[in-house]
Amino acid sequence: MAYCPVLLVFILAFVCVSTEDEPVPSQMTKAERIQLREEARSMFYHAYDAYMDNAYPADELMPLSCKGRWRGVTPSRGDMDDVLGNFSLTLVDSLDTLVVMGDFSEFNRAVRLVLRDVSFDHDIIVSVFETNIRMLGGLLSAHVLATALRSEVPILRWYDGQLLALAEDLGRRLLPAFNTSTGIPHGRVNLRHGLRGLSESRETCTACAGTMILEMAALSRLTGDPVFEQKAHRAMDRLWMIRHRTSDLMGTVINIHSGDWVRKDSGVGAGIDSYYEYCLKAYILLGDEKYLARFTRHYNAVMKYISRPPVMLAVHMHRPHLQSRNFMDALLAFWPGLQVLLGDVRPAVETHEML
Template sequence: MEAPKPKFGVILFLFLFLFVVLYPNVFVLRTLADGVTPEEAKQLRDEVREMFYHAFDGYMENAFPLDELRPLSCGGEDTLGGYALTLIDSLDTLALLGDRDRFSTSVEWIGKNLRFDINKTVSVFETTIRVLGGLLSAHLIASDYATGMKIPTYDNQLLNLAEDLARRLLPAFDTPTGIPFGSVNLLHGITSTAGGGTLTLEFGVLSRLTNDPIFEQATRNAVRGLWARRSKLNLVGAHINVFTGDWTQKDAGIGTSIDSFYEYLLKVNMDSAALVWPLFNSLQAFWPGLQVLAGDIGPAIRTHNAFFSVWKRYGFTPEGFNLATLSVQHGQKSYPLRPELIESTYWLYKATRDPRYLDAGRDMVASLQYSARCACGYCHISDVEFHKQEDHMESFFLAETIKYLWLLFDLAVGPDNLVENGPYKYVFSTEGHILPSTPQISLGICPGLTHGQKFGISYVMSADIQHTKPTNNRDREPTVSQSHSVNIPGENSNYLQSVNKQNHENVETLDEGGSSKNYSPEE
């Protein structure tokens, strides 16, 4: 019997795969024109600053206090919860740009007007990374003289709001697996839509700032709940049932153990490692930056080359790109102003000082200015092949996309910002919010966390042996079980009593949510 001949598509894909491995530099032009001069880098930095204010002022004048801007029609819309989302997401970018006046005015308005006791069902993940992260970052900047942006009249208003918001999100973690629901009602605590996310950075920082372990504990339990359900190949899938712990979609995205595949933008089945679909997803463009932070510079350069070749082809990265056909994936032609490739470009330039990444940044600025800029801000691109504009501007455009572009060129000129020149090292959250590694955050141990809770497990002893003195080493070993819900610290703990007392007082004085438009960006 004659052996079956390999299909042409498979042969083509393997050829392209080997070509990328052997000749990675083909996928990027190492020099564009004559390279970016120091004078041009300064001009580009100033241009990016102007881009920020074009979009920020467009939001404040036409959309505030609604969540996001409609830049073509110069209007606004509530997209997440109706609490001035774009302003909150932009706070640390204002501080990074050194705009003390607008940063102070914005912090003051939020402290006086923002409330979360609103009858809205919100995404746990998006609310955490955009709102909670934005509040925490701005609080840490506004409360510390070392940042150069301390507000003399500031009295922890943003931290109090962050704690209130996080407590309203906690009911989402009360699931049999500890993995949170995807959404929760801020007023009633009702959860719906199964989903999960990595929320440990924001919740962990909040626990260390408030000395309340419940936030860090809940998110650690969620991460452990996901990791405990990994496959034998140490992979996790894309979607999981929060009640049963069963994976409902077993396609594994970027992760550990199969890094050689992920360097070249492939997806595999989490159980068998079989190739599912050679599909590039624009969100994966963060990976080169993460490789840099892990010290894998060579692989990061090659991965970035592959991603940037797609940007060069279309002027943007589409949401989906088929590596087998070398074409935009049907139904995934848009570019919603995503920051991931720009973020990776910044980290690679920071690590290598290779001028090609300034060239790449210049191309990115040109694309945004030429095709995405509109009357009141910057528009989504609904089709990267024809550069058709769409009437929407996500808050992350100001929180991340512009921020990383500005940091890139500021680094080239000679950095003049609190991240590079301040006394702390900074961690960037997934939303681009800057969180300083102060001793309280980086070295502090949150009181109330047991050894087991720190690692996402709880130690449970049966009632009949709780008070029995152990007689041998085996008796001394507690029973280990996975946490199935949020474990709230005992009511007799001093720190929890004080926090609860303050919370009850705050809840009694809060009005129904909403905000008034009494803020001027020029104040």
């Protein structure tokens, strides 16, 4: 659901290779596009096969030792390990890419492996944000694709919504995170015990709180249970309420209980990035005009205060003419792609070329 830059490259590489001899407005020849497509395919399978051969069913492959990384077994990396839940993260995260590659045989095998091996009944505290976009999003996108392909791909005719049932189980395990007075979710949740042991949890980043609506709304629409979408809408509504009313900018870190800003620096990188992405994509997916209106207000503010062509520099949300740092972090690299999705291509090209 929330595409990583690498998957976006795969999609663009495959889409840009026309099967017909139609003119394509590009400086590349068709042969060059095919070469890049095959290079992307080779890169994917290098990583995917290495994981499946050396690490599965662990969450990740450790590239130097060529062993799987298990939560609570391999040495801890601190907060970085919050993405791990001992639920075969890399495989679930790769399911939709197998379909993009047209590898229906491996997709079929991978779905069967997920249904056989993946469960969420673990006494593990995980990142709500990462688990949502990678695990819940991975299961939902694979379910939609498997359902769509079932009538056309004979080896998938057995599929009957099993991934959706798994996604619903995970979604219900994430719901306790939204039990706050503001509706802004906790940044972490225990897969088995909910909020037990998280009494000291007070803060989350804007991106973590505002990157739930696509997956949660899709889960509600697919299962018929509105609770997931309602929780995510409430979080987005509260974030909109606490924007700076003069600048229309967002801060980076929020107190989930009071709704007060803990950090007021504003940019389009780490800590805030995908909130903007989900405002626009919520309108695209759900057709809700309020999200387009919110994104437009935010976008105009970003282009007014944060964009210093060709760079994007953070400012203070309450004093937007005052720069808060003079460097760009890597996570803002998604911004040109979002601008292309919006249709604002020229500044997207400028920032992309600089990156």
